[in-house]
Each structure stands twice: as C-alpha cells, then as structure tokens.
Amino acid sequence: MTNPWVVYLLVPMVKIVVILGAITLAAAYLSYFERRLVGFLQIRLGPNRVGWQGVLQPIADALKLFSKEDIIPTRAEKLVYLSGPVLIIVPALVVFSVIPFGPPTNLFGLLPQAIPPYLTDINVSVLFVLGVSSFGIYGIILGGWASNNKFSLMGGLRSAAQLISYEVPMGFAIVAVLLMAGSLSLVSIVEAQRQAHVWYVFPGFVAFFIYFICGVAETNRNPFDLPEAEAELVAGFHTEYSGMKFAFYFLAEYANMVVVSSMATVLFFGGWLRPFPSWGWLGFLDVVPPVVWFLAKVAAFLYCYIWFRGTFPRVRFDQLMALGWKVFLPVSLANLMVIGTLIVLFGGGR
Amino acid sequence: MDWMVAHFAELVFFYLAGIAVIGAACVLIFRSPINAALALLCTFLAIAGLFVLAHAELLAAVQVLVYAGGIMVLFLFAIMLVNVRVLPEQPQFMRKLLPFVVPAAGALAALLLVAIWGVGHLPLGDLAALTSVEGVAAGNTEAVSWSLFMQYLLPFEVVSIVLLVAIIGAIVLGRKETPGEGA
Structure with a gap:
C-alpha cells in the first residue's frame, strides 16, 4: 500500500464511486420511504405495487423520468x-467528500491496513460544508429566473430570501459546537466528543434545536417549503x-x-460513536x-424530516421571516454567549 | 510526467488566474446583468482556489461562504427584481465620457506597472505567519484568529463598528415613512 498510484488515485477513486453511488441510491430510496411513511401517517398505503411492498418504485420512477419528453x-x-439542475446537484454531492462516516477501518480484515471510509478530512471541513451547500441556492434562483415564468421566479426569490435568512442562525448554532470542540475538522469534532465523554447535544441542546430547524428550512422542506408551495x-x-x-432538483433536495442529517449527527450526536461512549457497561454495544x-x-x-412533513402545516412567509430573524437569531446569539462564558469559566483554558 | 508533478502548483495557479482574469473581463463585456453576475461568481471561485494554493484555507472557505454564497445571491436577488430582459437592448456606451478613456487607461496601466515592479522588488510578507502562532506550527484558522483577536483586536473592533453604522444607515434609508408611525 505504498505505491502512490494506489494511495493517491485508486483508493480515492473507489471511495468516490462508492460514496456517489450510495448517496444517489439513498436519495432515491428516501423518496420511496417518504411516500410510504406519509402514506401511513395519513392512513393510506402509499406506493406498494412495484416489487415487494413497492421497493422497486424508485427504479421505476427513475426509468420513467429518463424516458420522458x-x-x-x-x-x-x-x-x-x-x-440550473447542474448547479444544484453538484454542491449537494460534493459536500459528502468531507462527511466522516466512520473511523478508519480494515473492513473486517479484508484490507491489509486500516483506511478511513470518508474521502478526506480537511481542517476547515465545517466551513467547507457550509460554503458548498450554500452554493446550491444558485440552482434554485437561476433555474427559477431562467424559466421565464412568474411562478418560478417567485419561488426562486422566496428561496433566496429564506436560505440567506436561515444560514445566519444556523451558522451561530454551529459556532457553539466549534467552541466546545475547538476544531473545524469534522473528524476532530467527533473525537472531541469521545474525549469529552458526552455528545454535544446535551450541553448544546439549544444549538441543536436551532440547527435542525434551520436545516429543515435550508432544505426547503415542510413546514418551510414556501419556494415550492403548490397551492x-x-x-x-x-x-x-x-x-x-x-429529477436532479428532486435528487438534490x-x-x-x-x-x-449527517451534519447534525456529526456535530451533536457523536458521529459514529455509540451512545454514552464513556459508560463501560454499555460496551456490548461496540459489537455494532x-x-x-x-x-x-x-x-x-x-425520519423526523418525513414526520414533520406529515404533521405540520406550512407557515406563512412573514411568519417564516419573523421566526428566522426575531426568534432564532437572538436566541442563537444568546446561546453562543452562554456557552462561551461557561467554557471560559469551566472549560480549563484551551 | 515528472515535469507535470514538479510544476503542478504553477499549472493550477495559471489555470485559476486565467479564469479570474477572464471572468473579471466578462463582467464588463457581458450586456446581460445576470451573465455578468455569473462571470463575477466565477472570478470569486477562482480567487478562492488561489487562496487554497497560498495555504490560506480559512480565507478560501470564507471567500466561498461570504462572497459566493451570500453576497452574490443578494446581487442576483436585486438584479432579478428589475426587469433585466429589457436592459441589454438599451445603449450602454456613453460617448460623453470618451475623453476620459485615455487618462483612465493610463492610470490603470501605471497601477499594473507598479504591481509588476513590486513583485520583484518589495519584500515578501512572513509566509510562516500563515500557519503558525508565535512560532509554533498551527492551522491556518488558528493563525488567522490569533492575529485577528490578539494582534489586531482594536482595528478589528473598529471595523465592526463601521459596519454597524453602515447597517443602521441602510435601515434608516430603506425604511418607509408611514403616517402614524413616524419619528
């Protein structure tokens, strides 16, 4: 494993192919689970005809979309x-290059040495994720404008306003985690949670709450799906x-x-760590x-995403803006100050 | 192949620098404001790439986050609210300003010459300061925050107050005076 061709070309290439394939498939199947789950939440069946319980439905949908005019x-x-579709799908997939799926592994002895399952770890991962994912908005706003349709344009403009507004409190919520972890690298943040013996959701539950709500808003999902409000x-x-x-817009969403969800897991729920990593008597959980x-x-x-969609009514646009600027922004700033003060008082001079 | 490996950084530099310059030129050339905005976006991204080449990863990330992800979106937002599909047909070249072309071009050329001369003659900044804190090796993020919050704290705070004034000014100018709510 010292041949540079293997280390710098073959291994990353294999990882890229695996990650891209897995994410595309996961996104396609997420649409299936969403339709089934929302079906159950609304006391109906959802798609269950193609294959066993409808498991081949995403494949059929993809074939249909490919062959459409x-x-x-x-x-x-x-x-x-x-x-437009290119600009939205590329950032959505590029972000996965820094998401740490797990610690270095040798795949149960299949590989001669342990390699990390994530593509790379850079020392500004968090900013990379924020920057690249904020790029997806160009697909929405340009696609909406270029369609030359007033509904598309309105959707694009709403989306731009919404994404810019919710990026701010989301950023402050993430800064709270960065203060606790002392690093911008996602792998180091997970390791810091192992060393701190606690998932950051417990000291930072306010930050987590704000992060996840803003995440729902950033992805244009219910109850914040105003850019595509069909009514x-x-x-x-x-x-x-x-x-x-x-289909690209759909896949990117x-x-x-x-x-x-991955960022919420890494930042607040200990990434790949098992629950309560410091409790020895829970060691049997390491089997997983x-x-x-x-x-x-x-x-x-x-699941929460889909649950929200099945449960909440859509908010009005003025409610959306008021929530972002008048509630989340001050609360996230106050939370940041509280956490910063606590770290200065009890954090032991990092 | 060996030549490629040895000069890889330079090749990337010229590629990115070319995109940055061409994008900047296109901002001026394109008639449609949307296309000009997209050209500006290309320039921003190329400059972020140049920052990475210079080992200023934090600056690159902030460049993408703030300029490409935030400011350009607001530009597009504003451009789309005016009816841009009509604008490109209107005359954009002002003949009245023709006499000023020569001095303006001369000033630009002089600036360019000074810059080219400076590359060879002025001393380079301390490159190690990009990745070290008081002589100890650290990440670019740590190095930038150290100089921002320790060495240059006062200028940093002064700049933030200036920005605050600008924000309040924008709100005051943009606020609609409604009867009954005034003063």
Whole structure:
C-alpha cells in the first residue's frame, strides 16, 4: 500500500464511486420511504405495487423520468436554464467528500491496513460544508429566473430570501459546537466528543434545536417549503423543469436532507460513536460497527424530516421571516454567549 | 510526467488566474446583468482556489461562504427584481465620457506597472505567519484568529463598528415613512 498510484488515485477513486453511488441510491430510496411513511401517517398505503411492498418504485420512477419528453420553454434563457439542475446537484454531492462516516477501518480484515471510509478530512471541513451547500441556492434562483415564468421566479426569490435568512442562525448554532470542540475538522469534532465523554447535544441542546430547524428550512422542506408551495406557486422554482432535469432538483433536495442529517449527527450526536461512549457497561454495544451507528442516527433524523412533513402545516412567509430573524437569531446569539462564558469559566483554558 | 508533478502548483495557479482574469473581463463585456453576475461568481471561485494554493484555507472557505454564497445571491436577488430582459437592448456606451478613456487607461496601466515592479522588488510578507502562532506550527484558522483577536483586536473592533453604522444607515434609508408611525 505504498505505491502512490494506489494511495493517491485508486483508493480515492473507489471511495468516490462508492460514496456517489450510495448517496444517489439513498436519495432515491428516501423518496420511496417518504411516500410510504406519509402514506401511513395519513392512513393510506402509499406506493406498494412495484416489487415487494413497492421497493422497486424508485427504479421505476427513475426509468420513467429518463424516458420522458425533455421540454425547454421557448422563452427560457437556455444556457442558464440548463445549468440550473447542474448547479444544484453538484454542491449537494460534493459536500459528502468531507462527511466522516466512520473511523478508519480494515473492513473486517479484508484490507491489509486500516483506511478511513470518508474521502478526506480537511481542517476547515465545517466551513467547507457550509460554503458548498450554500452554493446550491444558485440552482434554485437561476433555474427559477431562467424559466421565464412568474411562478418560478417567485419561488426562486422566496428561496433566496429564506436560505440567506436561515444560514445566519444556523451558522451561530454551529459556532457553539466549534467552541466546545475547538476544531473545524469534522473528524476532530467527533473525537472531541469521545474525549469529552458526552455528545454535544446535551450541553448544546439549544444549538441543536436551532440547527435542525434551520436545516429543515435550508432544505426547503415542510413546514418551510414556501419556494415550492403548490397551492400558490404551482411547483415553485422547478415548475418548468421536466424529465431528468426535474429529477436532479428532486435528487438534490433529498441529498441535502442527508447532508443536514449527517451534519447534525456529526456535530451533536457523536458521529459514529455509540451512545454514552464513556459508560463501560454499555460496551456490548461496540459489537455494532461504528458506520452502522452513524447511519442509524442519520436515518432517525431523516425520519423526523418525513414526520414533520406529515404533521405540520406550512407557515406563512412573514411568519417564516419573523421566526428566522426575531426568534432564532437572538436566541442563537444568546446561546453562543452562554456557552462561551461557561467554557471560559469551566472549560480549563484551551 | 515528472515535469507535470514538479510544476503542478504553477499549472493550477495559471489555470485559476486565467479564469479570474477572464471572468473579471466578462463582467464588463457581458450586456446581460445576470451573465455578468455569473462571470463575477466565477472570478470569486477562482480567487478562492488561489487562496487554497497560498495555504490560506480559512480565507478560501470564507471567500466561498461570504462572497459566493451570500453576497452574490443578494446581487442576483436585486438584479432579478428589475426587469433585466429589457436592459441589454438599451445603449450602454456613453460617448460623453470618451475623453476620459485615455487618462483612465493610463492610470490603470501605471497601477499594473507598479504591481509588476513590486513583485520583484518589495519584500515578501512572513509566509510562516500563515500557519503558525508565535512560532509554533498551527492551522491556518488558528493563525488567522490569533492575529485577528490578539494582534489586531482594536482595528478589528473598529471595523465592526463601521459596519454597524453602515447597517443602521441602510435601515434608516430603506425604511418607509408611514403616517402614524413616524419619528
């Protein structure tokens, strides 16, 4: 394993292919679980015809979308219109290059030495995730504008205002974690939680609450899905997109949900650590591989997403703005000051 | 192949620098404000890449987060609210300003010459300061925050007050005077 071709080309390539494939598949199947779960929440069945209990439904949907007629509106700005789906799907997938799925592993002895299952760990991972995922908004706002449709434009503008507003309290909530962890690297944040013997959700539950609500808003999901409010805006920014171009918007939304859930897991719920990593008598839980713990936590957050969709009514736009600027922003700032003060008083001079 | 490896950083530099310069030129050339804004976005990203090459990872991340992710979105927001599909047909070249072209170009050329001369003659800053805190090796983030909050705390706070004044000014200017709510 010292051959540079293997270390710098083959291993990263394999990881990239595996991660991209897994995320795309996960996003597709998330749509299946969403339809089934919302079906159960609304006391109906949901898709259950294609394959056993409908498990092949996402495959059938993908085939349908691939084979659909691809319409470009005649009055659209063609180049910008076509770049919209690209601009939204690329950031959504690129973010996964720094998400730490687990500690270095040798895959039960299959590999000669342990390699980390994540693609890379950079010392500004948190900012990388925030920066790259804030880029997805271009797909929405440009797609909405280039469609040359008033509903699309309204959806794009709403989305821009919403994302900018909720990025601010979300950032402050994350800063609270950074203060506790003392690092911007996601891997170090997980390790810091192991050393602190506590998941950061316990000292930072206010930050977690704000982070997750803002995450729901950032991904344009219920109850904050105003950019695509079908009762007012047809389908919002992707009204004029059809076939695979629509599928990219769809896929990106679900991939972004996985990103927010993964970040919540890493920042607040100890990443790949088992529950209560310092309690020795819970050691039997180590039988479960760390990656499975990570995926289970992410799945729990994704379930919450779908649960919200089945439960809450959509907020009004003025309520959305008031909540972001008048509630979350001051609360997240106050929380930051409280946590900073506590760290100065009891944190032991880092 | 060996030549490629040895000069990889330079190749990346010229690639990114080219994108930055071409993007900046396109901001001026494109008639549609949306296209110009997108060209500016390309420039911002290329500059973020240049920061990475210079081992200023924090600056690169902040560049993407603030300029590409925040400010450009607000630009686009503002551009889309005006009816841009009409603008490009209107004349944009002001003949009245033609006599000023020569001095303006001369001033720019002089600036460029000074910059090129400076590269060879002025001393480089302390590159180690990018990745060390008081001589101890540390990350770029630590180094930047150390100089920001220890060495240059006063200028930093003064700048934040200036920005606060600007924000309050914008709110005062942008507020609609409604009867009954005034003063």
